[in-house]
Ligand SMILES: Nc1ncnc2c1ncn2[C@@H]1O[C@H](COP(=O)(O)OP(=O)(O)OP(=O)(O)O)[C@@H](O)[C@H]1O
């Protein structure tokens with residue numbers, strides 16, 4: 001990791017709005033060719049950080065560098081970045097071709113040169129032949145692909161994507177994820193992606209920044225974030241998690257890390273079967289253990305031997321412990 005080139009550096013950056021909201025003391029290094037995702041609940045400051053990188057918001061203090069050079073004094077069009085915003089941002093009165101050419105014209109690139117780039121880029125996002133259409137004649141997913149194509153045409157050294165798939169339905173979202181990953185690795189660009197969808201973050205990212213109330217809770221690979229959450233917020237925000245209160249501590253353990261044994265006195269704690277629900281090849285079960293209701297996944301062979309009210313033991317596998 002250390003021999004990799006740092007593309008983006010955010011150094012003790014604070015952005016406060018007049019009303020006091022915003023983000024504080026943000027520090028982050030992003031390496032070349034990485035997809036880093038900001039993940040967190042609504043209002044935690046994800047778009048705020050992205051906009052300060054793209055140049056759509058001034059920072060209150062601190063610095064942001066790209067390839068070692070400070071960019072905070074530059075307007076958006078002078079930065080080596082391109083941004084796709086939270087909602088569609090194609091101009092409805094322009095054709096797809098005009099939409100794609102707009103930023104290139106602004107940058108005074110000759111038409112001869114960009115004609116071929118536009119054609120190639122449309123092929124890259126599987127939208128060849130749509131040059132003469134208007135945005136209104138395309139589906140949401142297609143429009144979003146054009147918006148991404150338009151930002152890629154600017155050959156950004158850093159691509160900023162603010163919940164680009166949030167308006168799409170689940171299936172198209174998944175396709176777009178895969179396409180984005182492919183485009184990113186084909187072009188070798190660095191991407192900062194914003195989402196409040198933990199599954200999307202896990203699927204796409206090399207590293208995830210979990211945010212909470214204007215601050216970073218944890219920065220790590222999807223595996224690190226999933227396997228070793230460092231705060232209760234991270235533990236509760238990503239994946240399914242049981243929080244078991246015991247002796248003034250909270251034990252966080254995922255349903256798949258609990259083993260169910262028939263009968264009492266065989267595991268780390270005794271419980272009784274509370275509910276069972278067949279999910280397909282496995283059964284999702286809740287068990288009552290004192291005041292704790294604990295969710296676990298069990299194989300059908302085991303659940304077939306159990307009825308509601310039966311005594312069981314739970315063995316705790318991988319887990320994290322937090323002070324209450
Ligand atoms: N222009 C603004 N003026 C004042 N406060 C703002 C402004 N924009 C955002 N905020 C506040 O700053 C905080 C962070 O907002 P931001 O838009 O960065 O959140 P977000 O994480 O992108 O949320 P979402 O997932 O809903 O898009 C929020 O409390 C929001 O109300």
Ligand SMILES: [Mg+2]
Nearest residue numbers: 046047048086
């Ligand atoms: Mg936002």
